[in-house]
Amino acid sequence: MEKDPATSLDLIWGLEGIAQAIGRTVRQTHHMLSTGKIPAKQVGNRWVIERSKLVAFFLDPAA
Template sequence: MSDREVAPLDLVWGIEGIAKLIGRTERQAYHMLTTGALPAKQVGNRWVIEKSKLIKFFMDDAA
């Protein structure tokens, strides 16, 4: 990869995608998102999270 190339972000968009990734219901994921329990951001009306940050979040929590 050259200096000018940027690695694409592996983003997960929307409550449905986030819930599926973490193995929770959409309602549970929504609660975790709105209380700040997950390292995600709201962009407009949609939630977005970087998959690698989410994995790191759970791996650090388990250690």
């Protein structure tokens, strides 16, 4: 039986949550998000990223 992709996503919502996950300040995180240095999306006024994509981004040797 396959899992529904929508229910298996582990999303991090908001600047504060993303900042905490990467160990940066909210201001540093906002800069990284707004300049496209972190592969997240803006939904309305909130940023969101899938935890596995964030981890993969920072584990990439080119990061």
